[in-house]
Amino acid sequence: MMEAMFIYLATVCVVCAVLTVTLRQPVYNVLSLLTLFFHVAGLYVLLNAEFLAVVQIIVYAGAILVLYLFVLMLLNVRTQSRHLHRQWPFAVLILGAVGAMLVGALHSGVWGSASGESTAAAIHEIGDTQAIGLRLYTDYLLPFEVASLVLLVAMIGAIVLTKKSLIDDHIDQIKE
Amino acid sequence: MEIGWMVITALLQITVVLITVLLTVAYMTYAERKVLSFMQDRLGPMEVGPYGLLQPIADGLKLFFKEDIIPAGANKIIFSIAPIICLIPALIGFAVIPYTEGFTLFGMQGGVIADLNVGLLYIFAFAGVGAYGVILGGWASNSKYALLGGLRSAAQIISYELAMGFSIVGVLLLSGSLSLVSITQAQSGTWFGFIPQWNVFLQPVAFGAYVIAAVAETNRLPFDMPEAESELVAGFFTEYSGMRFAFFFLAEYGNMILVSCLASVLFLGGYNAPLPFLSFIPGFAWLALKTWALLFFFIWIRGTFPRVRFDQLMKFGWKVLIPVTLVNLLVTALGVYIYNN
Numbered sequence: 001m002m003e004a005m006f007i008y009l010a011t012v013c014v015v016c017a018v019l020t021v022t023l024r025q026p027v028y029n030v031l032s033l034l035t036l037f038f039h040v041a042g043l044y045v046l047l048n049a050e051f052l053a054v055v056q057i058i059v060y061a062g063a064i065l066v067l068y069l070f071v072l073m074l075l076n077v078r079t080q081s082r083h084l085h086r087q088w089p090f091a092v093l094i095l096g097a098v099g100a101m102l103v104g105a106l107h108s109g110v111w112g113s114a115s116g117e118s119t120a121a122a123i124h125e126i127g128d129t130q131a132i133g134l135r136l137y138t139d140y141l142l143p144f145e146v147a148s149l150v151l152l153v154a155m156i157g158a159i160v161l162t163k164k165s166l167i168d169d170h171i172d173q174i175k176e
Numbered sequence: 177m178e179i180g181w182m183v184i185t186a187l188l189q190i191t192v193v194l195i196t197v198l199l200t201v202a203y204m205t206y207a208e209r210k211v212l213s214f215m216q217d218r219l220g221p222m223e224v225g226p227y228g229l230l231q232p233i234a235d236g237l238k239l240f241f242k243e244d245i246i247p248a249g250a251n252k253i254i255f256s257i258a259p260i261i262c263l264i265p266a267l268i269g270f271a272v273i274p275y276t277e278g279f280t281l282f283g284m285q286g287g288v289i290a291d292l293n294v295g296l297l298y299i300f301a302f303a304g305v306g307a308y309g310v311i312l313g314g315w316a317s318n319s320k321y322a323l324l325g326g327l328r329s330a331a332q333i334i335s336y337e338l339a340m341g342f343s344i345v346g347v348l349l350l351s352g353s354l355s356l357v358s359i360t361q362a363q364s365g366t367w368f369g370f371i372p373q374w375n376v377f378l379q380p381v382a383f384g385a386y387v388i389a390a391v392a393e394t395n396r397l398p399f400d401m402p403e404a405e406s407e408l409v410a411g412f413f414t415e416y417s418g419m420r421f422a423f424f425f426l427a428e429y430g431n432m433i434l435v436s437c438l439a440s441v442l443f444l445g446g447y448n449a450p451l452p453f454l455s456f457i458p459g460f461a462w463l464a465l466k467t468w469a470l471l472f473f474f475i476w477i478r479g480t481f482p483r484v485r486f487d488q489l490m491k492f493g494w495k496v497l498i499p500v501t502l503v504n505l506l507v508t509a510l511g512v513y514i515y516n517n
Binding site for chain 1: 251254292293294297298300301302303304305307308311312315323326327330331333334337354
């Protein structure tokens with residue numbers, strides 16, 4: 001049962017990922033990316049990580065992708081006549097090589113099976129929300145705070161960029 | 177065998193909850209027309225059935241038999257799926273609302289369709305997805321009014337979802353769980369024997385912010401920018417007719433009932449009776465009563481307030497509501513920390 005679900009979710013993930021970069025209509029690209037996000041959330045549910053699954057949908061589907069769609073519609077992006085980049089054979093070559101390496105690594109046994117203490121069963125035992133919270137605010141507190149600082153800087157940067165004219169006016173006033 | 181009973185109890189509960197929700201939608205439209213009429217010194221629907229009681233059923237039948245029109249130049253596929261994308265999230269959220277005290281049916285737990293340990297976030301996740309139906313519907317209609325309505329709606333939903341999210345974090349801190357069943361159970365009992373232990377008494381600011389954000393989230397007056405009829409005809413569903421229009425309509429009212437149910441569960445004690453001696457009345461009746469009180473509030477403010485301007489709406493959301501909820505969150509966190517030590 002679990003395996004059948006995994007195969008379904010994984011297959012749809014791969015198909016949607018390919019469609020995201022190959023479809024011509026930009027809105028269809030966004031929609032296939034949306035489907036992809038939902039199926040990735042499904043994979044998290046299979047691993048007893050409901051919290052991650054729901055956050056995946058809230059953050060990626062509910063916030064980021066809506067903004068993509070928003071921008072697409074505001075800009076009214078036209079479908080490009082030239083669909084594939086002219087260097088595509090080169091890209092396929094590199095991606096093929098990386099893919100082969102990944103498949104090889106998976107088969108070599110290093111990542112062959114799930115390792116570490118946080119197995120799906122262990123997470124089910126503590127509760128997945130609690131597990132993430134404990135890890136994040138004890139072992140990974142510093143990286144967590146650094147990440148929030150980086151995001152804050154990005155927010156301030158966005159404000160500075162969009163309000164550039166206002167700031168320039170202000171500087172002019174000071175000079176006078 | 178075990179799985180068989182599980183499926184049967186789940187299906188039974190889903191059927192009962194869905195029928196209740198759809199009937200509530202139908203009679204919410206009736207109640208809205210009636211209450212607005214009384215507020216405006218009119219009688220409202222009186223023709224179909226006694227006091228117009230069968231009006232919602234007549235309206236439903238009418239929508240069902242209406243011609244389905246797809247405008248020229250519309251994107252047919254997306255035009256068709258947009259109402260469905262809108263409707264599903266509105267209905268799917270009811271799965272995690274505990275509608276009555278836990279009971280056992282065929283050896284299975286009842287009282288809620290699915291007691292997810294992230295129930296609250298689950299509702300929020302799907303509320304965000306509902307925005308896609310609105311934006312895509314507006315875009316696929318190939319109409320300027322619809323497109324503008326859809327874009328407005330996207331901006332509005334994203335802005336107010338943030339305030340809504342922040343306003344409930346205080347409740348989460350108090351009950352220490354994301355499961356709506358645990359949150360409800362934490363609100364049973366009273367303080368000093370006469371004040372019910374509801375979160376609204378500990379989180380009045382959050383409750384106010386939640387209700388305002390909920391009105392904005394469901395695109396209701398005074399925040400009904402996406403469908404402002406005097407400027408955008410009908411907003412994102414201008415080009416829709418027949419069943420597809422009915423889907424959008426159902427989604428809007430379903431969402432209203434969902435946010436009201438959620439407010440009852442988070443702040444008003446859910447199915448808990450306010451005082452112990454009133455607990456002979458079953459839990460679902462209390463939940464229904466609280467939800468209807470909030471739904472009446474929705475109609476009431478519709479009949480009272482004029483529509484705000486779009487820039488006022490955005491300013492209010494970002495510069496008033498979010499800072500207020502953030503301060504509330506800080507105070508609550510401090511309070512919980514001091515109380516626990």
